[in-house]
Amino acid sequence: MEVFPGVHQLKVPIDQNALGYLNSYLIQGDKGCLLVDTGWNSRGAFQSLKEQLDGLGLTLRDIARVVITHVHPDHYGLAGLIKQASPTRFAFHLWEKALIEERYIEFAQLQNKMGKFLCRHGVPRQQAGPLEIASMPALDFVTVAWPDEVLYGGEIISIGDFQLEVLWTPGHSPGHVCLYEPSKKLLFSGDHVLPGITPNVSYNLQSGSNPLGDFINSLNQLRRLPVDLVLPAHEHIFEGLEDRIQQIVGHHEDRKGEILSTLSEEPLSAFLIARQLSWHIRDDWDHLDAYHQRSAMTETLAHLEMMRMEGRVERHSRDGVIRYELATLTGS
Numbered sequence: 392m393e394v395f396p397g398v399h400q401l402k403v404p405i406d407q408n409a410l411g412y413l414n415s416y417l418i419q420g421d422k423g424c425l426l427v428d429t430g431w432n433s434r435g436a437f438q439s440l441k442e443q444l445d446g447l448g449l450t451l452r453d454i455a456r457v458v459i460t461h462v463h464p465d466h467y468g469l470a471g472l473i474k475q476a477s478p479t480r481f482a483f484h485l486w487e488k489a490l491i492e493e494r495y496i497e498f499a500q501l502q503n504k505m506g507k508f509l510c511r512h513g514v515p516r517q518q519a520g521p522l523e524i525a526s527m528p529a530l531d532f533v534t535v536a537w538p539d540e541v542l543y544g545g546e547i548i549s550i551g552d553f554q555l556e557v558l559w560t561p562g563h564s565p566g567h568v569c570l571y572e573p574s575k576k577l578l579f580s581g582d583h584v585l586p587g588i589t590p591n592v593s594y595n596l597q598s599g600s601n602p603l604g605d606f607i608n609s610l611n612q613l614r615r616l617p618v619d620l621v622l623p624a625h626e627h628i629f630e631g632l633e634d635r636i637q638q639i640v641g642h643h644e645d646r647k648g649e650i651l652s653t654l655s656e657e658p659l660s661a662f663l664i665a666r667q668l669s670w671h672i673r674d675d676w677d678h679l680d681a682y683h684q685r686s687a688m689t690e691t692l693a694h695l696e697m698m699r700m701e702g703r704v705e706r707h708s709r710d711g712v713i714r715y716e717l718a719t720l721t722g723s
Contacts, residue, residue: 403430423455431468460581471534486566513660562606
């Protein structure tokens, strides 16, 4: 579907996932095309991508360049297969390149560290095992490819009459990037800004020290950009970037307020705090699968660490478990 002159939206299916599909974008140029994100590694996704290209009279070999917004499986997973089938050049941020080996190749060490991380933040040892391995199935949906070009942010990618500025927007992932076309007022937003849901922002072993702070800062940098059309990686294309950013920032402020309320009586671990928060789920916490429990906990941690940087909470370690409490106000 052509969603803007020279830009086609390709809906690449994400099997057995509530999101349904990834929005990949094909930008046509006179010397090949540029693809934004690939979809994940499944037979159905790869076949769908090829069929949609065929419908445009193209093949994988017509893609001169692929920009990966971040290396989560649904955005990056088909990279290796595409690389095998075509001379396509891949580009993604330096920080995303740094994640690949530990996450998708030599992952045993990261898995072991994650188990200790979870226990340190309050997960009972008898429950830590399933949470520790909760992301392992994602390995089946990734074929690794290394970038031919490393991005830092600030580069201009020329394709046809599009001049795409690379915007480094960390938060959802440390090296997440968006692409901005100022003359056409287009923003390819990846997972950074979505029209209806808020992306998971987690504090974990690969996130950096304040991922939610990074995310909010990145949002605020986009707030004043002249943008008519936002092309996200999930859900639907939309208008009203500034209003949507305001909604997302407000959501996180509300969540921080809810967390502060849980700390009104006693210090708690991130795991115990997460259990008490309101999540948009049908079942209670104990019926959540391990992956969603872990995601909820690490998202709670991201809020706690941002509030710690703001001086609103403190953390202390006792008996090997980190607990958070309301900050003690001091003053003259």
